[in-house]
Amino acid sequence: MSAHAPELRRLFAFLDGRLPPRDQLETRVHLEACPACRAQLDVLRRTRGALRELGERMPVVPPQNPNAEAKLMQEVARRGAPGTRVQWWWLPVTAGATLLLALLVLPRLRGASAGGEPVTETVAPGPEAPAAEGDRVATVVALRGQVEDGVSAEALHPGKAGDDLPGSAVIRTGGDGEARLALAAGGEIALGPATTLVLPPDAQGVLRLDGGTIDVHVTPRKEGERPFGVETAVARIEAIGTRFRVVHAAGATSVDVSEGKVRFVSLPSDEEQLVAAGKAARVDGSGRVAEIPAGSTLVAVAEAPAEAPEAALTPEPPAPAPEPPGEAVEPGEVEVPIQVTRARGTIDGARVRARVSRQRGAFQSCYADYMMRVAPQPVRVNAKFIVLDDGSVGSIDVNLTVEDPTLAQCVERVFRAIEFPRPQGGPARVFYPIDLSP
Amino acid sequence: MAVAAQVVWPEAILVGSETENLVGRCLTGDADAFRELYRNHRPHVARLVQRILGPDSEVEDVIQEAFIQIHRSLPSFQGSSLLSTWIHRVAVNVALQHIRRRKRQRAGPVTMVAEPPEPSSGDPAPEEDVLWRDRMRKLYAALDTLSPKKRAVFVLHEIEGMSAEDIAKTMHAPLITVRTRLFYARKALYALLAADPSFHELVGGGGG
Numbered sequence: 209m210s211a212h213a214p215e216l217r218r219l220f221a222f223l224d225g226r227l228p229p230r231d232q233l234e235t236r237v238h239l240e241a242c243p244a245c246r247a248q249l250d251v252l253r254r255t256r257g258a259l260r261e262l263g264e265r266m267p268v269v270p271p272q273n274p275n276a277e278a279k280l281m282q283e284v285a286r287r288g289a290p291g292t293r294v295q296w297w298w299l300p301v302t303a304g305a306t307l308l309l310a311l312l313v314l315p316r317l318r319g320a321s322a323g324g325e326p327v328t329e330t331v332a333p334g335p336e337a338p339a340a341e342g343d344r345v346a347t348v349v350a351l352r353g354q355v356e357d358g359v360s361a362e363a364l365h366p367g368k369a370g371d372d373l374p375g376s377a378v379i380r381t382g383g384d385g386e387a388r389l390a391l392a393a394g395g396e397i398a399l400g401p402a403t404t405l406v407l408p409p410d411a412q413g414v415l416r417l418d419g420g421t422i423d424v425h426v427t428p429r430k431e432g433e434r435p436f437g438v439e440t441a442v443a444r445i446e447a448i449g450t451r452f453r454v455v456h457a458a459g460a461t462s463v464d465v466s467e468g469k470v471r472f473v474s475l476p477s478d479e480e481q482l483v484a485a486g487k488a489a490r491v492d493g494s495g496r497v498a499e500i501p502a503g504s505t506l507v508a509v510a511e512a513p514a515e516a517p518e519a520a521l522t523p524e525p526p527a528p529a530p531e532p533p534g535e536a537v538e539p540g541e542v543e544v545p546i547q548v549t550r551a552r553g554t555i556d557g558a559r560v561r562a563r564v565s566r567q568r569g570a571f572q573s574c575y576a577d578y579m580m581r582v583a584p585q586p587v588r589v590n591a592k593f594i595v596l597d598d599g600s601v602g603s604i605d606v607n608l609t610v611e612d613p614t615l616a617q618c619v620e621r622v623f624r625a626i627e628f629p630r631p632q633g634g635p636a637r638v639f640y641p642i643d644l645s646p
Numbered sequence: 647m648a649v650a651a652q653v654v655w656p657e658a659i660l661v662g663s664e665t666e667n668l669v670g671r672c673l674t675g676d677a678d679a680f681r682e683l684y685r686n687h688r689p690h691v692a693r694l695v696q697r698i699l700g701p702d703s704e705v706e707d708v709i710q711e712a713f714i715q716i717h718r719s720l721p722s723f724q725g726s727s728l729l730s731t732w733i734h735r736v737a738v739n740v741a742l743q744h745i746r747r748r749k750r751q752r753a754g755p756v757t758m759v760a761e762p763p764e765p766s767s768g769d770p771a772p773e774e775d776v777l778w779r780d781r782m783r784k785l786y787a788a789l790d791t792l793s794p795k796k797r798a799v800f801v802l803h804e805i806e807g808m809s810a811e812d813i814a815k816t817m818h819a820p821l822i823t824v825r826t827r828l829f830y831a832r833k834a835l836y837a838l839l840a841a842d843p844s845f846h847e848l849v850g851g852g853g854g
């Protein structure tokens with residue numbers, strides 16, 4: 209083999225001193241013999257040094273404008289106590305115009321997304337596997353052909369049914385191997401041939417698929433639990449209670465969903481997509497997410513090259529394309545509105561309620577998305593807004609009991625899209641709490 | 647669908663540690679408590695915001711905005727992380743939001759242009775400072791080509807010197823995601839910097 213392209217991932221890990229001792233040594237030996245890698249490492253090291261130096265030359269704390277504190281305290285006083293300010297700020301102004309309404313939204317995520325029966329079937333856990341205990345993250349339920357597992361990639365041994373796998377353990381199937389795991393957090397994963405899967409440090413963490421195919425069946429997550437997550441070199445998939453297949457081969461990741469839906473995130477580009485049952489999508493090193501025909505991952509399985517067990521580190525994905533400029537829609541935005549409108553008007557509460565109720569579906573989908581991304585836990589939305597003379601929404605302040613800018617923004621968008629009845633006597637203030645629960 | 651008309655406000659304010667007390671006092675509208683929180687945390691918040699934004703005339707405004715957001719979001723602080731971690735998370739988010747807004751306002755992608763260094767107003771800066779300021783500006787022009795999340799991970803790791811573990815806690819993201827973002831950000835940024843002549847002497851030719 210002639211001069212090769214240096215493997216950046218390994219060089220960065222080496223630079224950070226994060227390689228396991230054996231790999232560290234191996235890399236050192238390789239560097240002695242390989243001028244290309246040596247030169248590359250040198251550039252990385254110098255660049256890191258330059259960045260450190262830049263950091264040190266930045267002022268430790270930007271000088272404070274002498275008025276900053278006074279201005280902040282003034283602004284905070286104007287806003288009142290966090291979370292309770294409504295009681296004094298909203299009520300006295302126009303008692304008749306202030307509405308205290310609550311809308312209880314009860315989405316049925318599974319029923320709604322899969323369009324069928326909720327998943328009632330449960331995965332039989334490992335024979336002697338009760339609820340999560342100790343640091344067991346998964347148990348090998350069944351296997352066939354060549355399967356190895358161990359606490360790390362350096363300590364693999366032939367696997368057998370009943371093996372308890374702790375956090376960060378590795379399981380690897382050979383070209384003819386297959387294995388089934390029961391997850392301590394609920395759910396089951398079937399590993400296809402030539403697959404390497406790294407378990408998360410704890411039962412709630414994200415798995416890593418280094419290569420190969422997994423079929424995942426996630427049981428619904430309990431309140432407060434993180435969604436199930438699996439990550440490859442180019443994509444992350446999140447789900448709460450679904451069935452799907454993930455294939456990672458030749459630097460590209462495909463997901464094929466058979467039940468429910470999953471969130472598919474391209475790591476090179478941060479592009480995100482919800483993939484629903486009967487759909488499939490793919491992302492490669494360019495970072496672009498493309499829809500692919502459902503079932504086409506079956507072909508990918510057959511084509512997936514058996515990864516040599518010696519390739520301990522994740523294979524270098526193809527160079528990612530430059531990120532899309534502008535990033536038109538970036539979730540995670542919270543506007544911090546400063547109330548300026550003087551609201552004196554009155555508005556018909558029953559009609560406001562009717563208009564908002566009509567958007568129940570939209571609120572549900574905001575919340576369904578939140579449950580997918582975060583956890584199926586109850587959320588209270590406190591929305592305060594001003595309805596302008598023409599019935600449109602002026603300034604709006606969406607406060608949540610959880611910190612989730614994406615949900616707040618989604619809710620805000622729904623409110624903004626509503627055409628309200630015209631208020632009388634000028635803009636009117638509305639306070640609208642919504643309870644969202646799974 | 648059930649429509650309930652009652653409003654239930656979060657009332658559980660724990661009285662325990664000093665932090666919880668401070669948060670509890672802030673939640674009741676105690677201005678002195680919030681002032682204390684501000685004074686305790688401003689230096690670190692300012693530092694994070696400044697490093698994420700770089701040379702930006704609005705650093706001070708963004709710090710201010712971060713504290714308004716902190717004040718506003720205090721009811722959602724549940725004590726599952728340290729107060730400081732939570733405060734830093736809000737600050738990082740507000741800084742990123744500022745970047746997104748800024749990006750949207752600018753037309754088209756930002757290209758790295760070798761601008762001449764600003765004529766220094768008032769006291770003349772030593773030549774070396776001018777050089778570093780120029781590098782700083784270029785670094786941040788390069789950072790503008792990254793997505794905000796990658797930019798944050800890169801800055802916190804490479805410039806602020808935080809560990810990937812601490813970044814994961816601060817940004818409330820899985821460690822593996824932080825590592826992956828860091829990898830792509832480094833790969834892109836290191837290539838850009840290595841190609842830039844003014845970094846070349848740093849990157850390609852020994853130290854200073």
Ligand SMILES: [Zn+2]
Nearest residue numbers: 214242244245
């Ligand atoms: Zn080499």
